[in-house]
Amino acid sequence: MARYKIAWLPGDGIGVDVLNAAKIVLDKIHLDAEYIHGDIGWEFWCKEGDAFPQRTIDLLKNVDAVMFGAITSKPMKAAQTELIPQLQTKGLMYRSPIVRMRQMFDLYNCLRPCKAYPGNPLNFKEGIDLVVFRENTEDLYAGVEFAPPPQELVDILSKISKPFAPFAKLPVDQYAISCKINTKTGSERIVKAAFDFARTFKRKKVTIVHKANVVRASDGLFLEVAKDVAKQYPEIQTDDANIDAMTMWLLKNPFHYDVLVAPNLYGDIISDLCAQMVGGLGFGCSGNIGTKLAVFEPTHGSAPKYAGQYKVNPIATILALKMMLDWLGEAEKSVRLENAVATVIKEGNMRTYDMGGNASTLDMAKAIAEKI
Numbered sequence: 246m247a248r249y250k251i252a253w254l255p256g257d258g259i260g261v262d263v264l265n266a267a268k269i270v271l272d273k274i275h276l277d278a279e280y281i282h283g284d285i286g287w288e289f290w291c292k293e294g295d296a297f298p299q300r301t302i303d304l305l306k307n308v309d310a311v312m313f314g315a316i317t318s319k320p321m322k323a324a325q326t327e328l329i330p331q332l333q334t335k336g337l338m339y340r341s342p343i344v345r346m347r348q349m350f351d352l353y354n355c356l357r358p359c360k361a362y363p364g365n366p367l368n369f370k371e372g373i374d375l376v377v378f379r380e381n382t383e384d385l386y387a388g389v390e391f392a393p394p395p396q397e398l399v400d401i402l403s404k405i406s407k408p409f410a411p412f413a414k415l416p417v418d419q420y421a422i423s424c425k426i427n428t429k430t431g432s433e434r435i436v437k438a439a440f441d442f443a444r445t446f447k448r449k450k451v452t453i454v455h456k457a458n459v460v461r462a463s464d465g466l467f468l469e470v471a472k473d474v475a476k477q478y479p480e481i482q483t484d485d486a487n488i489d490a491m492t493m494w495l496l497k498n499p500f501h502y503d504v505l506v507a508p509n510l511y512g513d514i515i516s517d518l519c520a521q522m523v524g525g526l527g528f529g530c531s532g533n534i535g536t537k538l539a540v541f542e543p544t545h546g547s548a549p550k551y552a553g554q555y556k557v558n559p560i561a562t563i564l565a566l567k568m569m570l571d572w573l574g575e576a577e578k579s580v581r582l583e584n585a586v587a588t589v590i591k592e593g594n595m596r597t598y599d600m601g602g603n604a605s606t607l608d609m610a611k612a613i614a615e616k617i
């Protein structure tokens with residue numbers, strides 16, 4: 246029996262291209278693992294009314310890690326019209342599989358390393374090495390949303406919230422409510438993850454990102470908890486910044502920052518910014534990490550216009566593989582893999598279209614595999 250069981254979820258569009266590329270690299274690294282295919286994505290929504298079928302959920306309960314490609318998702322109305330006719334009258338609601346996966350398996354830590362590999366023509370500046378810890382289950386992504394808001398909610402809010410009064414005068418179909426929920430436990434564990442990482446890897450500073458001056462209740466709680474956690478790590482420098490200022494300062498001087506920790510939405514925004522500084526979507530990798538399970542993925546979507554063309558850059562996915570090897574405790578294989586990626590980028594003979602070349606997805610993967 247293989248040492249590890251890995252769920253293999255290519256999903257839609259270029260998710261398939263990049264996971265096939267990742268397999269080439271994995272085969273070369275000889276990980277003692279069994280890869281089990283799982284159904285996920287648009288096809289299953291259209292045919293079954295569920296983009297994340299129960300059989301895939303069951304599979305994820307019995308594996309050591311998951312490699313996930315990407316999925317296509319569409320707005321609710323478009324989603325409903327693409328269902329097969331037998332399902333169209335059932336009032337099914339489309340929900341993002343990746344958001345469900347994060348909540349269902351409590352994958353609270355969205356870890357996004359953003360490193361500028363030397364020689365990448367897409368680097369904003371050489372030497373950038375940022376790591377973003379994004380809370381992954383709470384905040385505005387908690388899924389507590391109302392459009393239109395039910396009358397009971399309108400009544401309660403009218404009673405207890407003065408700022409709500411002008412909204413309460415509007416007909417309910419004229420506004421929508423999304424709740425931002427930050428908990429103490431949720432904030433504490435993501436901030437701890439960031440500081441533990443900083444301690445283990447001898448990083449100098451952790452920056453807490455928030456908007457506590459305006460979003461006083463939920464971001465206020467996050468900031469307070471984070472500052473408390475920071476006290477347990479006196480050797481690590483700590484500071485905090487508002488999300489808006491943070492985006493500006495990151496561009497102005499990325500070298501002032503090291504590890505960043507943020508609630509869900511700000512983490513999402515800031516990790517895209519950081520990913521763009523080190524090469525963009527072809528380089529952005531992500532781990533959705535819980536206590537029992539972790540799901541690794543490139544941060545890009547299914548890019549339907551390139552689906553099946555084997556044209557896109559597989560490096561984001563190959564770096565996600567590296568993160569998976571770290572999670573499994575395969576440190577030596579992880580280092581070999583990262584060195585191979587760095588060498589191919591530095592040598593500059595293999596460039597996908599986004600890097601200004603015309604190498605295919607699989608050629609890039611083969612070139613990396615050869616350096617392992």
Ligand code: NAI
Pocket residue numbers: 314315316317318319343526527544545546547548549550557558559561599
């Ligand atoms: P996208 O990330 O799929 O693609 C946007 C553009 O970025 C592409 O057209 C391409 O030019 C470039 N790109 C993406 N990945 C690349 C790669 N590996 N190498 C080189 N260039 C790359 O975002 P888009 O077009 O907004 O969304 C397409 C679909 O993907 C939508 O249905 C969206 O909902 C879904 N999506 C899924 C995500 C996921 O599965 N985690 C994340 C983001 C979007």
Ligand code: MG
Pocket residue numbers: 513517544
């Ligand atoms: Mg995003």
